[in-house]
Amino acid sequence: MLKNHYGPWKANGNPEIFLPSESWLNHPFLFESAGIKPSFLPYFSSKTKAFDFVSFSEAIKSLPAQSVVLLQSGAQNPTGCDPSPDQWRELASIFSQRGHLAFFDAAYPGFASGDIDTDLEGVRLFAEQEIPLVFVSTYGKSFGLYSERVGILSILAPSEEVGKRIERHMKLLARAESGAPPDFGSMIIESVLSDDTLERQWRQEVRHMADQLKSRRIALREGLEKLQTPGDWRHITDQSGMFSYVGLSVEQVTLLRNKHHVYLQDSGRISIAGLNKFNIDYTARSISAVVKATTPQ
Ligand SMILES: Cc1ncc(COP(=O)(O)O)c(C=O)c1O
Incomplete structure (x- = not known):
């Protein structure tokens, strides 16, 4: 959907996503197979074995305005290195100034700090500042539902009207992909997240795993x-x-x-x-x- 409808890509005919040089091995293939060119930004310092915030943020500043950049929300695969709260704030301000779109991949919420909300602070900060964002998250890991293919896709829309249009497009795309997707996994998630006791238990289990x-x-x-x-x-x-x-x-x-x-x-x-x-x-x-x-x- 991004490829066909993201305005700047339509205008310059150049669908390109910027990924950290160290990211999930499959990220470049995923985007390539959707016709989106992956390009890479410095992320990890092999000298300090930590997140290289200076190089990453400078690289993001120098991207063309309205670029699309993939960020992992926390417990980064493969480096285990995430931005600190202050660094998230600085990144949000750069995204805001440059008009970039953040493509958030949240595969491991809770796995870094033990607390799901804490691990999603970066995403929340971007959303509060109304930075255009796409948020994808799998329940494969946090619910141990690996082969059920269940996750979330959220898109922050600037207005209800735009949100409705995005939803219509998403439904058409989903329809083109499959008529009746499996819903067993999502029923498990729904049962847990709509019950306070089960949700509390799930959060405790995620914390236990992070510990x-x-x-x-x-x-x-x-x-x-x-x-x-x-x-x-x-x-x-x-x-x-x-x-x-x-x-x-x-x-x-x-x-x-x-x-x-x-x-x-x-x-x-x-x-x-x-x-x-x-x-x-x-x-x-x-x-x-x-x-x-x-x-x-
Ligand atoms: C960072 C990241 N994103 C996405 C995924 C995909 O997860 P799933 O296969 O559950 O959709 C993985 C899986 O290893 C991952 O590490």
Whole structure:
């Protein structure tokens, strides 16, 4: 719908979305398959192993006015690095000045802080400032409904009239895609979110899961530090959510895979959810051995 109806794209004939260089691996493919060109913005500093706010915000400032930029609302996949509340405020002000549209992907609300509302503060801030935005969220993760394909799409409309027009377009698009989409997943979500007790229980379960992720991060960092692994490992606990960019090179990742059978992406992204009390020590020992073997004395 964006491709066919977003005014600036229609005017310049150039549907292009700007993504963080480090983002969900599938984002570029998704947009490409919809005929939208993905371009990339610096996001993560491999030096500090943290969000590079200065480079990201400068890049956003220098984009053509009314660009479309994808942001993840929190617990960023793959880096585990999100803007701070102050940085969200600054980003909102840049979007507002430049007239950019924010395409928010909220795949992991609650996974960073444990609190769903806290993790959506950035989105709320943008919405309050009436920055044009598209918000997509999957319930695959936060409800564990992976294969039910259930999620939300919200578009902030400048008026009720425009909102109604957008809704009509969305219905036509949905109709073109499938006649009767499955509704089992959405019925589960509806049952939980329309019942105070169930909703409270769900929020507690999300918090419990975020706490679990935090404790696994602590265990991995402590394991690496106890083994006197060369380097600084604080970023593992500074980052949050399900993924961590641990800062390993492709050579180190390959060694981990081939010699120790610890599997992670070439980017050095670890799935923290894949760690547990049975494999965390082994993982720390393996990473430590590989880092020691590849670090010059
Ligand atoms: C950042 C991000 N967005 C979207 C998705 C898609 O989620 P789903 O397959 O539940 O729609 C994922 C899945 O890994 C993700 O990490």
